[in-house]
Amino acid sequence: xxxxxxxxxxxxxxxxxxxxxxxxxxxxxxxxxxxxxxxxxxxxxxxxxxxxxxxxxxxxxxxxxxxxxxxxxxxxxxxxxxxxxxxxxxxxxxxxxxxxxxxxxx
Numbered sequence: 001x002x003x004x005x006x007x008x009x010x011x012x013x014x015x016x017x018x019x020x021x022x023x024x025x026x027x028x029x030x031x032x033x034x035x036x037x038x039x040x041x042x043x044x045x046x047x048x049x050x051x052x053x054x055x056x057x058x059x060x061x062x063x064x065x066x067x068x069x070x071x072x073x074x075x076x077x078x079x080x081x082x083x084x085x086x087x088x089x090x091x092x093x094x095x096x097x098x099x100x101x102x103x104x105x106x
Contacts, residue, residue: 077103085097085098085101
């Protein structure tokens with residue numbers, strides 16, 4: 001019977017025992033990078049409630065730019081209504097009734 005060969009063992013070349021200087025330099029660097037990763041994760045966890053709260057406030061409140069756009073749309077609709085009312089009144093031979101274009105009426 002044929003005997004199956006086990007896969008060759010792969011070792012990281014930098015961590016071979018024949019290269020102790022590289023190992024001495026590499027291990028502290030890896031430790032520092034792990035500390036930075038843990039610190040970043042802790043920072044993300046601590047700041048998460050603040051991010052969630054600010055997103056909720058942003059969703060509920062209206063910015064000045066949004067309010068300006070809404071008011072601009074309202075004015076344009078009213079001006080269009082006034083123009084339509086002028087054309088209808090001229091066509092029908094009457095005075096325009098601008099009360100029909102009151103934004104408070106809906």
